[in-house]
Amino acid sequence: MNTGDLYNLTKSPPIKSTQELRKISTAYFKDLEASSNDPNQKIAWCSSVGPAELLLALGFKVYYPENHTAMLGTSRLANKYIPAAIAQGYSPEICSYLTSDIGAFLHKETPFTKAYGLKEVPKPDVLAFNTNQCRDIQDWFNWYSKKLNIPIIGINSPSFVDDVKENHIHSVVTQLKDMIPVLEKISDQSFEKKKLNHIVNLSFQCSEKWQEVLETAKVAPSPITFWDSCIHMLPAVVLRGSQIAIDYYKMLKEELIERIENNEAAVPNEEFRIYWEGMPIWGKIRSLSEHLCDSQTSVVASTYCSSWIFTDLGSSTNEPFTNMAKAYTKLFINRSESSKEDYLIDKFKTFNIDGVIFHNARTCPNNSNTNYGMPKRLENRQNIPSIVIDADLNDLNVYSEEQTKTKIDAFVEQLAGV
Amino acid sequence: MLDSILYAGIDIGSSYTKVVLIDQNNDIQGSNIDFSGIKLHSAAETSLKAALPKNTNLTAVKKIVTTGFGRKIPAINQIPFANITEISCSAKAAQLFYPNKTLTIIDIGGQDTKIISMRNGKRTNFKMNRKCAAGTGTFIEELALKLRIDLGEMNTLASKSTNPEKISSYCTVFAASEVLSRIRKGAKIEDMIYGAFYSIVNRVLEIDTINTDVVLTGGLIAYNPIIADIFKEVLGKSMLLPPSPQLFVALGAALYASQLK
Ligand code: SF4
Numbered sequence: 235m236n237t238g239d240l241y242n243l244t245k246s247p248p249i250k251s252t253q254e255l256r257k258i259s260t261a262y263f264k265d266l267e268a269s270s271n272d273p274n275q276k277i278a279w280c281s282s283v284g285p286a287e288l289l290l291a292l293g294f295k296v297y298y299p300e301n302h303t304a305m306l307g308t309s310r311l312a313n314k315y316i317p318a319a320i321a322q323g324y325s326p327e328i329c330s331y332l333t334s335d336i337g338a339f340l341h342k343e344t345p346f347t348k349a350y351g352l353k354e355v356p357k358p359d360v361l362a363f364n365t366n367q368c369r370d371i372q373d374w375f376n377w378y379s380k381k382l383n384i385p386i387i388g389i390n391s392p393s394f395v396d397d398v399k400e401n402h403i404h405s406v407v408t409q410l411k412d413m414i415p416v417l418e419k420i421s422d423q424s425f426e427k428k429k430l431n432h433i434v435n436l437s438f439q440c441s442e443k444w445q446e447v448l449e450t451a452k453v454a455p456s457p458i459t460f461w462d463s464c465i466h467m468l469p470a471v472v473l474r475g476s477q478i479a480i481d482y483y484k485m486l487k488e489e490l491i492e493r494i495e496n497n498e499a500a501v502p503n504e505e506f507r508i509y510w511e512g513m514p515i516w517g518k519i520r521s522l523s524e525h526l527c528d529s530q531t532s533v534v535a536s537t538y539c540s541s542w543i544f545t546d547l548g549s550s551t552n553e554p555f556t557n558m559a560k561a562y563t564k565l566f567i568n569r570s571e572s573s574k575e576d577y578l579i580d581k582f583k584t585f586n587i588d589g590v591i592f593h594n595a596r597t598c599p600n601n602s603n604t605n606y607g608m609p610k611r612l613e614n615r616q617n618i619p620s621i622v623i624d625a626d627l628n629d630l631n632v633y634s635e636e637q638t639k640t641k642i643d644a645f646v647e648q649l650a651g652v
Numbered sequence: 653m654l655d656s657i658l659y660a661g662i663d664i665g666s667s668y669t670k671v672v673l674i675d676q677n678n679d680i681q682g683s684n685i686d687f688s689g690i691k692l693h694s695a696a697e698t699s700l701k702a703a704l705p706k707n708t709n710l711t712a713v714k715k716i717v718t719t720g721f722g723r724k725i726p727a728i729n730q731i732p733f734a735n736i737t738e739i740s741c742s743a744k745a746a747q748l749f750y751p752n753k754t755l756t757i758i759d760i761g762g763q764d765t766k767i768i769s770m771r772n773g774k775r776t777n778f779k780m781n782r783k784c785a786a787g788t789g790t791f792i793e794e795l796a797l798k799l800r801i802d803l804g805e806m807n808t809l810a811s812k813s814t815n816p817e818k819i820s821s822y823c824t825v826f827a828a829s830e831v832l833s834r835i836r837k838g839a840k841i842e843d844m845i846y847g848a849f850y851s852i853v854n855r856v857l858e859i860d861t862i863n864t865d866v867v868l869t870g871g872l873i874a875y876n877p878i879i880a881d882i883f884k885e886v887l888g889k890s891m892l893l894p895p896s897p898q899l900f901v902a903l904g905a906a907l908y909a910s911q912l913k
Binding site: 613619621624636637640641643644645647648651652 | 721736737738739740764774775776777778780782
């Protein structure tokens with residue numbers, strides 16, 4: 235299957251910093267491969283909004299399976315692998331990240347081979363999750379824990395939180411601290427608060443810079459789209475806690491500012507500004523970005539890409555556990571309906587949004603805010619029109635190209651007053 | 653008719669291609685309905701030619717708007733054209749028949765169903781069925797196939813129902829099996845078919861809330877007026893039925909064509 239260039243999935247004018255992105259991503263994966271072959275270097279698998287800083291502070295190299303699955307989606311390989319996991323007893327209705335990842339493992343294949351020359355995914359020494367995103371992540375990691383006989387640890391976060399209170403933070407801080415002895419034993423390194431503080435601070439700076447990149451889209455015409463951000467978010471996920479990610483976003487932001495100064499738009503002749511709520515449909519990024527670009531419609535902001543803005547990582551100095559607990563509990567996905575609505579309304583205003591596309595992802599209800607009446611409630615509160623697209627993050631069997639494009643076209647016609 | 657100027661709306665649906673030709677006064681001068689088949693462009697061209705009034709040839713058609721599932725076909729005979737979604741075309745036709753009205757259009761098509769909200773003649777919102785044939789024309793087509801009943805007979809049979817049955821399955825495939833097995837157990841065929849129409853109405857009403865007058869359009873309505881009766885029963889008000897519900901979208905497209913620059 236021709237998977238194309240995974241760094242260049244949009245029709246927008248190419249972002250020059252992508253060259254650097256390729257370089258740092260390749261270096262990250264090569265380093266993981268080397269670590270995987272080095273018995274003295276321990277590797278932790280971590281959920282994408284999991285306790286990465288703690289793992290880094292204890293000397294682990296951190297690998298994020300969700301990055302792998304996004305790649306399975308983007309390269310349209312997911313549907314090749316999902317059936318193998320279904321045959322293991324996993325329902326096709328549950329997380330297609332889980333099913334495609336386990337399926338790829340069973341097939342002994344990975345898109346890392348083609349993209350970065352890795353023979354296989356890096357072998358874990360420990361699996362660390364946080365249920366702040368969903369329960370599927372725990373089931374997913376549990377499968378590997380049993381299969382590879384690897385210890386699994388995690389944080390069971392309070393979920394559907396309205397106001398994040400002291401008791402929520404206390405519970406997460408306690409769980410983070412409880413992880414330390416287990417991790418120390420595996421890594422054979424002693425915990426140092428100073429080191430954690432330093433790494434949390436680096437993550438915070440990365441988050442700040444990533445936010446600045448995303449916020450360049452406040453300008454009309456926007457220099458960047460959601461589709462671009464889906465690719466350029468990689469360092470915010472896998473390299474947070476390092477200077478490399480901070481430097482990368484400084485560079486990217488400079489380029490985007492230059493675009494703004496030169497009036498260079500991501501979508502030439504931008505007419506409408508759209509907010510994307512929900513997961514990307516990874517295998518359709520190119521086709522949807524081209525389709526919307528042709529309609530002079532720029533998807534300028536999204537909840538998904540903003541999920542790696544962790545403002546609270548910098549909330550107090552020398553309190554790394556509290557900062558982590560706050561950042562990873564206040565996450566959008568983990569919040570009550572009304573907190574989510576307030577968050578979204580704020581985003582619509584910040585980015586001067588004309589319309590909203592909600593993605594109802596069949597296998598990720600956690601990241602789909604369409605099932606409990608939110609689109610209608612938001613329309614009533616804000617008078618910003620919206621549509622719902624029924625699809626999935628990775629399972630393209632539940633996606634109808636024709637129906638989706640007709641919905642989008644009709645929506646754009648509606649915005650244009652046709 | 654040799655010197656006439658015509659505007660064409662071509663609605664290329666998943667099952668049928670519908671054409672409406674209007675003149676400069678928005679009066680209908682011709683129409684045609686044909687199977688879409690596999691070659692959408694040639695179906696559209698053949699249908700367009702078939703819709704032409706007597707002694708008129710294709711050169712009379714000055715502008716075309718294509719719409720529907722197959723709307724993105726290349727130009728026909730190099731006649732200037734645009735493609736616009738069936739949602740906008742429905743709203744356009746509604747503006748002609750019901751100017752400045754606040755209403756809801758329910759368009760039940762072969763593979764999807766749309767609910768379009770209009771406020772004071774302006775389209776404000778639309779919703780489509782989820783990716784599932786429940787609540788679309790396919791539901792009835794599948795059932796007719798399973799029961800080996802001519803599609804055209806379904807309405808007549810349903811109207812003979814005296815004790816309508818409810819179908820509990822949501823899925824089109826399961827619903828057809830359910831109908832068959834209940835008929836085998838003694839349920840009357842006409843009561844089950846009525847139940848199938850009833851189920852379509854229920855599925856449609858799950859797509860959105862409806863608080864205004866309702867216009868019913870689409871091929872299913874055209875051939876099965878019993879659906880309008882069921883909507884009336886469920887919503888407690890009469891339905892507005894345009895003169896040719898199946899040509900409604902094509903008419904909207906023709907109206908757009910007449911305004912193309
Ligand atoms: S949040 Fe959704 S996509 Fe991510 S692991 Fe959980 S179920 Fe899967």
